[in-house]
Each structure stands twice: as C-alpha cells, then as structure tokens.
Amino acid sequence: MTSQRQSKSRSFTDVFGGRASAVGAAPGRVNLLGEHTDYNDGYVLPIAIPQQTHVAIRASVGDTTTVYAADLERSVPFTFASPPTEQFATYIYGCLAEARIEGIVVPALDIHVASDVPMGVGLSSSAALEVATLRALRALLDLPLDNVRIAQLAQRAEINHAGVRCGIMDQMASSLADTTHALFLDARTLHVRLIDLWPGTAVLVLDSGVARSLATSGFNQRRAECEQAARMLGVAALRDIDADRNAAKISALPEPLRRRARHVVTENARVLRAVRCGDPCEFGALMNASHASLRDDFEVSVSQLDWLVGSLQSHPAVYGARLTGAGFGGACVALCRSDALSEISLQVLAEYADEGGAGRVLVPPVV
C-alpha cells in the first residue's frame, strides 16, 4: 500500500459520506535480533518502523461491514456469517471476530484503511493492520483493552483467521514499540523492556525484491519441527533448553530437528547477550551470527538475501546485518553508522543490481 498522505486516494468521506467516529494507527516493525524464537516462548528484539497503518471507523446500519483499502482502491463487504476471502479484509474480519468471542458486541462498521507499511517483505504490515483496527474499535466502543490485550487479540486474528501459526512478536511490537528503542520481549511472560540504541547508529532495512512465496507453509513447518524437538527433549518449549548445558541432548536429535533446535537456543542466547552488550560492534557481531544460524541451521534464507547481507556486513560503516522476519525472501536489516546510511545503501544496492537483483531501501522511508 502507499501512504494516504502521499497518494490522492479516496478519504473516509469520499467513500462512505460523513465523518469517521474513531481512528486508530499502528506501525510496522523490523526485528533486530531473535528470529523464530517467539513461538518457542523465547526472546525477541524488534523496533517499530516509521511507516504506519491508519484505520478510521464508524458504526453502520444493518449487518454488513464494509472495508475500503485506500491504497488498493478496493471495497470489500462482509458479515460475520459470510467472511471475506480477500487477504487484507481477512485480518480485519479476524480482529472483529476475536473481539466478539471476548464478549464484545461489535456492530456493523464502515472501515477505511490507509497504510504506508511495505507489504509482503517481513515488516509486519498485517500486525499493523490488526493493531490499528483494534485500536480504532477500542476508541469507538470505549473498550477496556490495554496494549498487551490488543496484541493478544491481534495474534489470535492472524492464527485463527489468516492461517499463520505466528508467535506474538509482531503484534506486541506494533502495539508497544516505538521507533527510537528496541523492544526486548519475553514471549512467554510478555514482560517488555525498552532498550536504547547507541547514539550515532541507525537502522537500515533493504528489500531483496524476492517475494516470500513459501512463507506460510515454510513457517508452519518450522514451527512444527520446533515443537517436535521440544517434545523429544522433554520440555514445554525450546526456550527451556540451555545451549551449553544441553549441547549433548541437542546433538542427539535427528536431522533437521538438531539444527532447528540449535538455531533457537543459540538465538535466544544471542538476544540475552545483546540486551546486556556494551557497544554496537558487539551487537553487530550477534546480528551476523544470527544470519548464519538462520541460513545454515534454520534454513529460511535465500541466495539473494545471503548476498545482500554479506555485502552489508563487509561495508566498514555497518556494525552487523541479517535477514529479518520469517525469511524465505523479503528484507534484511543492518545496524549502521547513521552518517553513512545513504552511502551504504547506494553502494550495496548498485552492486546488487550488477548481480541482477532489484533491491530498494525500506527504512528509513523515502519521503
């Protein structure tokens, strides 16, 4: 989707007449460290990105809810008895359906959505849509939902209605993170802490241009493998396995469970080290190690991402880089010297183009 501010897309009034009664907004996120750990009850370290999704709503008459996506220029009507089939409307339907299951009386609604969160690249456009929708609903109905509860409802919308057995990182980040701190989240307890980034550093996100075609099936398969490994190790979740003390037990697992488990336990250890580490060089080294683990043990990288990440890692103004999000294509993230952001992205993307790639800068957003 493109921004409501940037495009001449139709406003709420253009589409529905009159004015919206309530609005909600929520950002996308980029994960700095802790990949495929959240659904193993582990630790993650995302940060909100500047791009946001905006939802404006008003109660309507009758049974039919209508969603208008300004950036897609699409209107989708649905009822609770007849759910939508379009992906973007499914996320909204899922939020409203989960709110109903909570006992909230949800009226038919007119809903206007505008977003500049890049879609399909691993920056959580779906979580931003879910959290913005629930925030708008909270404002409309004056609901006593705190931000954690909103994240939990949004996660259920995604699992029960969009078919991705995701963890809770994306929804918690969209609901609780800001753009200037990393959000340290314990996905088991939902305890959060905001972590300062170092002065003079900045986050760069590059799109590889490779569509995440296997994302849903590959994601669900990895999750099932992790759950099987945890069962074989006799623990509730891989979070309960210590990398050093349980090395022999992990080694005894059959492949690919051995490598899947090794990624998760070493990645959790990396996040715990990162929140205590003293300088961006050490943090960057943990990002680099995370990418190697995602590539070799979790097997969710693709050659183009490996190329981009390698190029970023070899740039002198980059502290560290890795693929970000579920993988199988999509984007990579780097922690960089803030004064060198444009020089880094120009050089790396030009070299990527020479290799036949079509990359672009996602964060910071081009204004």
Ligand code: GLA
């Ligand atoms: C997706 C899921 C998250 C998380 C990441 C991988 O974004 O929605 O819950 O599992 O992949 O870290």
